[in-house]
Amino acid sequence: MIVIIDYHVGNLMSVQNAFLKLGMDVVVSRDHDVIRQAKGIVLPGVGTFPVAMEHLKQYDLIDILNERQQAGIPILGICLGMQILFEKGYEVxxxxxxxxxxxxxxxMEVQAKIPHMGWNDLMMKQKHPLMQYVHQGDYVYFVHSYMAYPTDDELIAYCEYGQEKITAVVAKDNVMGxxxxxxKSGKVGQKILLAFKEMVK
Amino acid sequence: MLAKRIIPCLDIKDGKVVKGVNFVGLKDIGDPVEIAKRYDEQCADEVVFLDITATYENRDILKDVIQRAACELSIPLTVGGGIRTLDDFRMILSSGADKVSINSAAILNPQLIKQASDEFGVQCVVVAIDAKKREDQSGYDVYIAGGRKNTGLDLLTWAKQCEDLGAGEILLTSMDRDGTRDGFDIDMLNALMRVVSIPVIASGGCGGQEDIVEVFEKTNCDGALAASLFHYQEATIEDVKALCAKHHIPVRRNYETRF
Incomplete structure (x- = not known):
């Protein structure tokens, strides 16, 4: 079973359905016992960085996420859920x-429209199991104004926008984003979720 | 590089598609969700549901359609038609749509654009504008009520105001071209693109695949919307994208069909 963390940051229906369609046992919850039983954790998120962190605190989820991360449970952050995996955010x-x-x-510091919204093609920087079914040049759907600036060795894929490299996929050990x-990314997105499903033992 | 978007639009009344779409093997040819699924499979970049239900009471039907679509689709969904208040926005977004398109309500109450983008984010506020060239050729007027009522507003002034208020995108329909199948209104799109910097979706007049290639080659618009072309299966979305790719227009295609 995987758990989609419910911390009051937008609609989780489409994330849940995407996993259900892959035949995955998936629940939406913020219950500690459920999270502890889960073999994989998805951290979604739409909104702003400080509000997302505030909600994690409010629902007492930070310690348990730390605990599960240290236990080696695969964690996948999506959009804002990926951004809060980092050390610090400057939104608001x-x-x-x-x-x-x-x-x-x-x-983002780009010579182009912000938000970066629409379908953009992925450039692979290094191999990763999460991206095993995805090809260089496959398109995925972005909507964001802030971006992560990761270390080189934790950047898996990026896309080009306004002549800049935009962080698209990051990973370190069991933590991915x-x-x-x-x-919302069609077949390519499904392949990424399928790869995550396969990483969940 | 951002891909140019190909967007099929479905007119929906009381939960059913108005123009009959006749896909082979479709169980319920009137069901917008079934049709949208087909478009998703054909690599559509987004689907627009335009609700033309006359009565407010039937909004629950629309809600159900959006919820089912959100479960089935793997691409973004935009919903428009009859949206008047922030509560309407809330209902549509919480049902699972990604963007809301407003038209008359924005003209009657421009602050709705600002309130909606402040509360839900600019990315989900689409302002649809229906415009028509003035008889003296001096510019374009904005129309409401399905093109029946001239508001007297100038297209470029209004579009700029929408952008300043926080619209995330403009869906521009040419009343001169709508239904004619004579091709998109290139001049009007270019005039608009000179004054706004938010994404613009071209609508009205698409009669064939070449029209979509033309609009991307002659304007800097971000997407092209079409209804009949796809509904009557004169071309699939994949056909259009293959033709665009041939013309070096960046489009998203499935890996299997890319080479």
Whole structure:
């Protein structure tokens, strides 16, 4: 079973359905016992960095996420859920993140329209099991104004926008994140979720 | 690089598609969700549901359609038609749609654009504008009520105001071209694109695949919306994308059909 963390950050229906369609046993919850039993954790999120962190605190989820991360349970952050995996965010006000990945989240500096919204093609920087079914040049769906600035060795894939490299996929050990929405990214997105499903033992 | 979007639009009344779409093997040819699923499989980049239900009481039917669509679709969904208040936005987004398109309500109450983008984010506020060239050729007027009523507003002034208020995208329909199948209104789109910097979706007049290639080659618009072309299966979305790719227009295609 995998758990989609319910911390009051937007609609989780499409993420849940995307996993259900893959035949995955998936629940939406913030219950500690449920989270502890889960073999995989999905951290979704739409909104702003400080509000997301505030909600994690409010629902007493930070310690348990730390515990599960240290236990080696696969964790997948999506969009804002990926951004809060980093150490610090600068949206609205400087805010501490979960710190599972090294780096910060800042407003995009690009010579193009912000938000970065629409289908953009992925450039692979290094191999990763999460991306095993995805090809260089496959398109995925982005909606964001802030981006993660990870370390080189934790960047898996990026896309090009406004002549800049935009962080698309990050990973370190059991912690993974996608800036785009796999649940809105057609077949390519399904393949990424399938790969995550296969990593969940 | 961002892909140019190909967007099929479905007119929905009381939960059913108005123009009959006749897909082979479709169980319920009137069901917008079934049709949208087909478009998703054909690699549509987004689907638009335009609700033309006359009565407010039937909104529950629309809600159910959106919820089912959100479960089935793996691409973004935009819903428009009859949206008047922030509560309407809330209902549509919480049912699972990704964007809400407003038209008359924005003109009657421009602050709705600002309130909606403040509360839900600019990315989900689409302002649909129906415009028509003035008889003296001096520019374009904005129309409401399905093109029946001239508001007297100038297209470029209104579009700029929408952007300033927080619209995330403009869906521009040419009343001169709508239903003619003579091709998109290139001049009007270019005039609009000179004054706004948010994404613009072209609508009205698409009669064939070449029209979509033309609009991407001659304007800088971000997407092209079509109804009949896809509904009557004169072309699949994949056909259009293959033709675009041939013309070096960046489009999203499935890996299997890319080479």
């Amino acid at each position: 006000c400087p805010t501490q993140g979960l710190g599972f990945l090294k780096g910060e989240v800042r407003r 996608c800036q785009f929405h796999p649940e």
